[in-house]
Amino acid sequence: MAILQKHGKNSSPDLASLKENPADNFGAAGCQKKWAESSSNWSRPVARVWTVVLLLGTCLLYCARVAMPICAVTMAERYKWTKRESGMVLGSFFWGYCFTQVIGGYISDRVGGEKVLLLSAAAWGAMTAFTPILAHFCSQPIVSMTLARFLMGLLQGVHYPSLASLCSQKVVESERGFLMSTVGSGSYLGTLVIGGAGSLMLDLYGWESVFYVSGLLSLLWAYCMWKYLLKGEGPIITLESLGTRGTQSKLSRRNWLRLFKQPAVCAVIVTHLCTASTFFTLLSWLPTYFKDTFPDAKGWVFNVVPWFVAIPSSLFSGCLSDHLISQGFDTASVRKLMQFFSMGVSSVFTLLLCGTTTFPTAVAFVSATMGFTTFSHSGVSVNVQDLAPSCAGALFGVMNTCGAFSGVIMVYLAGYLIESTGSWSSVFMLITVVNLLGLAIFLAFAEARRVDIDGAKPRYHNIHI
Secondary structure (H helix, E strand, O other): OOOOOEOOOOOOOOHHHHHHOOOOOOHHHHHHHHHHHHHHHOOOHHHHHHHHHHHHHHHHHHHHHHHHHHHHHHHHHHHOOOHHHHHHHHHHHHHHHHHOHHHHHHHHHHHOHHHHHHHHHHHHHHHHHHHHHHHHHOOOHHHHHHHHHHHHHHHHOOHHHHHHHHHHHHOOHHHHHHHHHHHHHHHHHHHHHHHHHHHHHHHHHOHHHHHHHHHHHHHHHHHHHHHHHHOOOHHHHHHHHHHOHHHOOOOOHHHHHHHHOOHHHHHHHHHHHHHHHHHHHHHHHHHHHHHHHOOOOOHHHHOOHHHHHHHHHHHHHHHHHHHHHHOOEOHHHHHHHHHHHHHHHHHHHHHHHHHOOOHHHHHHHHHHHHHHHHHHHHOHHHHHHHHOHHHHHHHHHHHHHHHHHHHHHHHHHHHHHHHHHOOOHHHHHHHHHHHHHHHHHHHHHOOOOOOOOOOOOOOOOOOOO
């Protein structure tokens, strides 16, 4: 059976059906009015400004997050850490990352994702700038750095659930792929920036400079967002409506249990778990892989090139996804196609790394792997908004919590395998197996129909305002 199938206009809520089910707080006429306002809002300059702001915010998020992996080798040499201890420091981030996912998404669904993003950015920016001070003034750097990474994960855990909540409330289905891919490309842009500039700062000014610069820039971004956007006047005030409770369904405990019994929901959780764990493993260990395998290689090359490839790849996947949906292809089929590229095709290049003998070949394979991995922004990451737009932030938080837990295990297990076997092939084989498992589940069970409402009751359509 072909992956892509065409359909009618079922990729977005049917306005005609709203007349038959005027159960929403606004009624049918209100729904159409809000829908029209949504289309016009996203054509205004304010929408473009916020897209750029969120892109930069995600970029700085990863600058702060990847600062430790970039500096891990240097810090391990200075403080005499083993591979297992380095894995503990790197993996501790994900322990903290687990605990704030759901609560961050839930609060964003209630009060607005932009507020949660602002507060968290100010906190993790300060934590990043303060990290070198903790290392120098603590008698046990392994303890202070493990704690610092845990707190960093705790503070950054609300970021993506907040974005998912914001997108589900503001963006129509046929535009979500591009927006999430654009903002998601900020992760690769941030890794690219910190990989290039961070490597140079590491060589010229020491590892402390990487934390100081990325932390202070994050604080500057949070200040500018608060000063010039959230405190501005005019059209920007309409963003407050993102947190309006009347536009959201309040799911009871019974409805949440029914939601988690849906095969499509379970599939999206498991697939995201696999995607996140393999991505986190690559993100954490690739700098060490290149340092160990090609000790004479320039850090700015392998820390920059893969992420330079990932940015246009992410944007392309978003454009392709939205184009296929606008042409009438079934939304679920499009999501599956994007995930096939993300987990299936990327696994081919991951396997090829097992037999790599030259530095240029290794960089090419890693670049291809990371490039195809970005297609998940238009696959499983957006699928949660198709399934449950009324609680997308909280549900994405559940997904990311599962992904963070698996990231802890995978990052630590990778360090254990490297130290035990002395070979990186075991790590790449593990990543491939996990990817293919997640892909098989997604292809078998993924859907794009809305499941956060009871079909036996009057239907509440998601309003994009």
